[in-house]
Amino acid sequence: MSNSDGFIEEVTEELRRDQMMAKLKRYGWIGVLVVLAIVGGAAFTEYRNGQERAQAEALGDAVLAALDNEDPAQSAAAIDALDAPDPTAGAVLSLLAASQQLSAEDRASAVENLNAVALNGDVPEVYRQIASFKALTLQADTLDAAARKQGFEALEGAGGSLRLLAREQLALIAIQEEDPTAAIEIYQSILSDAEVTPDLQQRALQVIVALGGEPDLTSAPTNINNG
Incomplete structure (x- = not known):
C-alpha cells in the first residue's frame, strides 16, 4: 500500500478524537480535507504493515508539533520542510502549510502551495479541487x-x-x-x-x-x- 495510507492511519489511530476535533475547529476550512482523509483511510487499515505504521507515526508527530507552534509562519515553514512519502501525503502537507501561511498573512505563499496541489496530476481529484477553489477565492483582488x-x-x-x-x-x-x-x-x-x-x-x-x-x-x- 502507499505510504500516504500510513500517514492517514496515524491521524485516525494515534490521535485522540477530542484532540483532532480541536484541530478541525482551529484550522477552519482545512478541517474538511482532514475529515476526508480520515474517512478515506479507514478502509485500508487491515492492509498496513508495521514499517509503514512507524513511518506514519513519525510523520504524524512532526505535523502535530508543527501545528502546535504559536507562530504560524514558523509552523508553515516546519510543515514545508517535512518530506512527504508520496504525492497524496505531500498534498495534505501543502494544504496544511497554506492554512498556516494564511494565518501569518502570507497570501502569496499560500496561493503558491495551493496551486502546486491543484496542478499536480498525481494527487487525488478531491484534494486538487479543494486547493483550486481556495486559491481562486484568495486571488479575488489580484487575478x-x-x-x-x-x-x-x-x-x-x-x-x-x-x-x-x-x-x-x-x-x-x-x-x-x-x-x-x-x-x-x-x-x-x-x-x-x-x-x-x-x-x-x-x-x-x-x-x-x-x-x-x-x-x-x-x-x-x-x-x-x-x-
Whole structure:
C-alpha cells in the first residue's frame, strides 16, 4: 500500500478524537480535507504493515508539533520542510502549510502551495479541487475576472461537493462585473438545485432580494419551501 495510507492511519489511530476535533475547529476550512482523509483511510487499515505504521507515526508527530507552534509562519515553514512519502501525503502537507501561511498573512505563499496541489496530476481529484477553489477565492483582488471565471467554471463542471460553491462564486463575479441580471439567474439556479444546502439557500435568497430580484421557489427543494 502507499505510504500516504500510513500517514492517514496515524491521524485516525494515534490521535485522540477530542484532540483532532480541536484541530478541525482551529484550522477552519482545512478541517474538511482532514475529515476526508480520515474517512478515506479507514478502509485500508487491515492492509498496513508495521514499517509503514512507524513511518506514519513519525510523520504524524512532526505535523502535530508543527501545528502546535504559536507562530504560524514558523509552523508553515516546519510543515514545508517535512518530506512527504508520496504525492497524496505531500498534498495534505501543502494544504496544511497554506492554512498556516494564511494565518501569518502570507497570501502569496499560500496561493503558491495551493496551486502546486491543484496542478499536480498525481494527487487525488478531491484534494486538487479543494486547493483550486481556495486559491481562486484568495486571488479575488489580484487575478482578473476572466481567469477566475474560467477556474470556477471548470470546478462546477467537474461536479463533486464544490460544484454549487463554484457556481456561487460565478454569481459573485457577475456582481463584480455589474451584471445583476446574470447574478440573479445563477443564484436562482442554485435555489432550484436538489443538492443545495440550507446555508447556501439562505445566501442565494438574500442576494437575489438585495439585487432587486424576486426568488422563484416553485422549483426549489422541499426544505426551502418549508423553511
